[in-house]
Amino acid sequence: xxxxxxxxxxxxxxxxxxxxxxxTVVLILDADADGALGVVLNxxxxxxxxxxxxxxxxxxxxxxxxxxxxxxxTEGALAVALLRDDxxxxxxxxxxGRLGLLDLDTPPELVDGTVDQLRIFAGYAGWGAGQLEGEIxxxxxxxxxxxxxxxxxxxxxxxxxxxxxxQPGDLAMHSTRPSDPGLN
Numbered sequence: 001x002x003x004x005x006x007x008x009x010x011x012x013x014x015x016x017x018x019x020x021x022x023x024t025v026v027l028i029l030d031a032d033a034d035g036a037l038g039v040v041l042n043x044x045x046x047x048x049x050x051x052x053x054x055x056x057x058x059x060x061x062x063x064x065x066x067x068x069x070x071x072x073x074t075e076g077a078l079a080v081a082l083l084r085d086d087x088x089x090x091x092x093x094x095x096x097g098r099l100g101l102l103d104l105d106t107p108p109e110l111v112d113g114t115v116d117q118l119r120i121f122a123g124y125a126g127w128g129a130g131q132l133e134g135e136i137x138x139x140x141x142x143x144x145x146x147x148x149x150x151x152x153x154x155x156x157x158x159x160x161x162x163x164x165x166x167q168p169g170d171l172a173m174h175s176t177r178p179s180d181p182g183l184n
Contacts, residue, residue: 002143004031004132007096009146010038011163014177016140020071023160026125027080027146029095036132039069039078039121042156049120053077055108061117061152069121078124079104080151082117089114099148117152142171 004010010026026038045066050057056079057064069078081092081102088094091106092114102111102118127135135141144167153159164175 002136004028004036004136004143006031007099007146009041009144009150009163010132010136011142011144011160013139013142013174015138016135021125025150025156025159025163026070026141027151029078029080029101029124031132033129035129036127038125039080040067040125041151041153042159043068044156045122047122053104053120056104056118056120059108059111059115059118061119062154066120066122067156069123070125072124072126074123076123077104078121080119080121081111081115082148082152084114084116087114096146097148099151117148119152142167142174144171 002008006028008028010028012021012024016022024040025042026040028036028038030037044063045068047066048057049060049064049066052066066077079102081100083092083098083100086098089106089111091103091111092100094100102115136143142164144163150159150163161175165172
């Protein structure tokens, strides 16, 4: 069992029965003794960013829609950004390397030219103290390393399978499971 840590991915297993997380890939943004927080990377919404956060529609990466970050606080938004270089703009908090959270209250003109990629998530996934570790121990999540392109895929539909496919050993085999094993 790999411990959840900032910058890692949680990949939902078939044992996870919560429909909010079926076949999801979650980027861990914060993890400590008090709990964990992350965003679902592979749930785009049909809502264009231009309809709800107009100042950011020229900065956000394709597809230029909001993503469902998780079931908690869906009326709020979190922005994950990849910097062009090591010069962080105002309102940027590093997660890992050049990847971090960008405060959406920052005027977009202050980040102009500093952000290479940006994705905006409505809501987030959250766990209380020990909750995520318990779910991992029960077999609900695989904890694997993240790659920056995982966060900003143009078409995230196959992210779950692709993340598992690149894992070593038996874990890669899980990428071939059918959506409905009863049809196999």
